[in-house]
Amino acid sequence: MIYLSLIDLPLDEAVKQQLVQSLNSYIESSGIVHKHDVENDRIELQHPTPEQIQKIIQNFDIIESVTSSAFTTIRPGEFNTVQRQFGFNIQNTDDDLPIVGIIDTGIAQQTALAPLIIDDTTFTLAGSPLIDQAGRNGLGHGTAVAGLVALGRLNHRNNFENEVTADARLLSIKISNNGSGYISEIDLLNMLYDVKAKYPEIRLFTLTTCYSSFMYKNETFSDYTYSLDKFAYETNSLIFICTGNNENCINENTSYDLSYFHGDHTNLSTPADSMNNVTIGAAADNLKDGAFLGIASGREFPTLYTRKGHIDLSVIYNPKKTNKNYFKPDVIESGGDMGYYNANTLDWMDEPALTLLSARPEIGIMQEVGTSFSAPLTANLAAKI
Template sequence: MKYNYGFGDKEDDDGHTNDRNDSVAIGKNLRSSYVKFGKDRNQRLSNRNNSLDVPMHIDYIRINFWGQFAVHDYFAKWYEQFGLEVVEVSNFGTTILFAVTETDKFSNFLQSIESVIKNADDHAGRSYSKLIHYIQDFELLTTSDIVLTTDKEGVFIFKLADLMVHNNGLEAILVKLEDYLQQRAITHIINREIGIVEIYSTDALDLTEIVNNFDIVLQVTSGRATLIKPSVFNIPQRDYGFEVADMPNLPLVGIIDSGISINTPLAKLIVVDERLNLTTTSVIEDNVDRGRGHGTTVAALAALGSEAVLREYRGVLTPDCQLLPIKITDAASSFISIARVLEILREAKRSYPQIKIFTLTINFSQNRKYNEHYSSYAYALDKFSFENDCLVFISSGNNANAILRTNGYDLRYFENEEANLCSPAESLNNVTVGACADSLRHGDYVGISNGKEYPTIYSRKGHYRYELLKKKAKINKTLFKPDLVMAGGDYCYRNNSLTDIGEGSMLLLSADSTESFYQSIGTSFATPLAANAAVRIQKRYPDLLASSIKALMLNHCSDKLVEELKENKKMLIGHGCLNGNDVLYSDSNRINFIVEDIIDSGELKIIPLNFPEYLITEKLGKTHGLLKVTATLCYQFLPVKDSQLGYCPVLIGFGFFRNHLGNDILKKEEEVKSKLKGSLTLWSQNCRFKEKPNPFSNVQKISFVVNAKELIDESGVFKIGIHCLTHPQLRPGEDVSYKKDNKFSIAIAVEETVNKKKVTGRLYDEMIAINEVENILTADQDLEAEAS
């Protein structure tokens, strides 16, 4: 299909963005890369321990291109000419890591580099492959490039290379590595699905020796994770003074954390399963933070929501879910095994197939670098959620250093890289939650932020920074993190000094029954509040897809109260703060729709949205802005591990169009004006060129007002168009899984925006009458909802 929004066939004739024809300049530019590459390669050879008898060795070369590399078209050409096989795509398509898999052919690469360098010296006009023109610089992947942690102990995560042509060779190296680890009694876990080896520190472990000799390792990181809150000045409050009501048939939420204490009023909600435990203490013990716990606090907010905090945990509180403790730590700072976390998540899903919502507020301690590739942890969770129709609510991570750097509230601090989120918060299939300054307390706001809807100084921002990419690198403005912000409490001033236990903080349940409650702040508390909103949707509409729950929530987020945040606002607060009531209920003047469907690659679907006649036949006091329409599309996908550009391999986009047929909507806009409004883009995400597109986003949102003239012109019918394309920048054969049956969800909210005196009370009923709508509540559930 040819779409009328610039998704053309090619950006240029040769598949590259910059053809630098000045061979003298090219030769001078590549000279330093060539010299350093030779030195590094000789050093790597000298560091090998031949007595280990590793069956083969592979060099990896990282090439930065002047523009985006067309992987699909040029994969074969670089392999055939230079013996270089694409291993990993980063920097959104401008940096490629190649494996040197054919050494004879690789000599052609080095000879071409030598020729262009010599030509720069003597202008002799030697011949060489013109593919060299597109290289900005290159380097050997060295041991220092691979080992990205300074930790000397704990769990080390080895990211493994994956080849399409020579993968049997890598398998032989992996077998030899496993023998090496077993001979030295080094505990390890190999997970081929995620593409990692996790190695546990012992006296026999020599990281440098492994990386020097086993050429299957692309990256070594630490599994260090943290529960540490923004500060540690918390004090107890009072005894437990509430009980949890008995409620039948509640959904189940998985709390991936430090356990949930059985010695609290939450006891009746806990489903105890000791198989879901990576520690030596019980899942119903929560002893971190000097016995105050962490998972218990998170569980209370997930089950009881903001209402418990607003009521200061008094009286009888109505729960929204049961709680499944999934215990992955019993220390404030520990090391996490990705493979073992994934294993017990799958065990939880096998044992409790109804579970759809999880919370995860334990992040790796190191912040993500700007534009860094997706982590193995994010990949594992994205894959799990796609395969199991689940949502993991992940905190963006706390930044304890922020208040020390600013000693107050300064939004300029977020310009620092250390303010970036922590893995696995970059996950796309799940929901990343940051903290806004609201503490859910009654009375005037007293925190240090500019308002309770603003991001807290300890919250973390998205790690995309497009301005650092090359000028022709692709940008997708719908791709950002976090997804939303929720109340997490704030620092405030008391006795002329900053505190996290004042009126700006949040009241929280303690696992220590002698303390009962404490005050604190953190993204760890914002995250379960978001999960609570999700489980309330699940409770009311149990058959919804996970992507529909996400779409509903993001569709009812607003960033309007933080208008002074202009630049990079989405990277600080995402879609904004959630209106928890609107997401659950329609009323007579506002209606929520959900569209759930599947679409094939190359397909266009058209859905009519019909509006009632009274909007144009009756006097409503105005003709402009009669309605506000807000729509959010979400979908989950099977991620592509080694391609940052193609990590989300499926583009599903949507738009609102005039009352035209599909064939007209597909025509160029100058031929048939299908665009509904001048203020709208034609499609929700524009990924420009087919050969070298932007990265795709699996969340897009559109909002606009409806005027009487538009309803008249279109006979009260707007068309929603949905289209699907497979990413063209995948390695050959990787796109097969995405050609058919891609699921998607669209949440649509329509509300009257006329003067309150003119509100008709007719919108809901009449929209239901003239649109094809299936009620997703059963009769019994409807009665239960009305009773509540």
């Protein structure tokens, strides 16, 4: 998707409308599928050619900026094995639990989470929201996220043994089949408002889909981020957003070194720059008892694949003028870690990873890491309040 941000001309609305109409006429005559977000002054173009984009930029002064949004959610690497585990029953499915909206790749209904899933297939941009075939071998992504939201830290630490109780019900809001590619930001925002209209009691959401590219130091906040912040403010909602994963970290490090975060390429990805919502990065903890087998200096340390805030106020203001309250991410929570393949090589391994619910009932559980799983753990805490 390509997004055209339009210049606001508050002193001459008539001139602005004339320019916008001219731009829309050109887009339509060029056969470009598009959507106009009038309220936020944005036009979404679906698959324009580079030549068409260049012509639009050169001929329409009403355009303030042009951006492309490629999204990704999936973890930074693959693991070796998948474990099989029998199902379990959730004890308190009849309780009056808060509903959390899971903005993701769907939630598989044929799992132990079924009694907690709201039976509503309305909210989707990509097929049935009650099917999750993302991830390697179709093991899912949204299902694991939903499991963390509903069942939280303790049940995962106990490998879903003993008495399993839930903290939330789940509404699947599906925006992608495979967790990567292009997503219509306009359709996503409209769908979130529709969710609130139908389920005004929903206050909490998780969003584990970020741009695949990082934000440069002090880069301005995106229109997409602003729209999500505006939604949160207008609807009295809170979205738990992951920072995005740095997939290159495993090839750029031979050991755990926090100085790695000095580079811009470790900055967070849009929309994790949100100000009205909560941004979550990953700590190395993997919700397992016993010896810690990751590469980090301890369970509580940030993982190398997590991302940091992109704002550096010292570049803008006098060094003595700082804001200690502005820091991103807002929280780091357990996301699992990588391990040592040998003395000088890092690898994705089962032992330091999280054990999560799979979307495939015949598989049961799987091992994964990522900020995608830190965010729902934090949402689970909010659901308990």
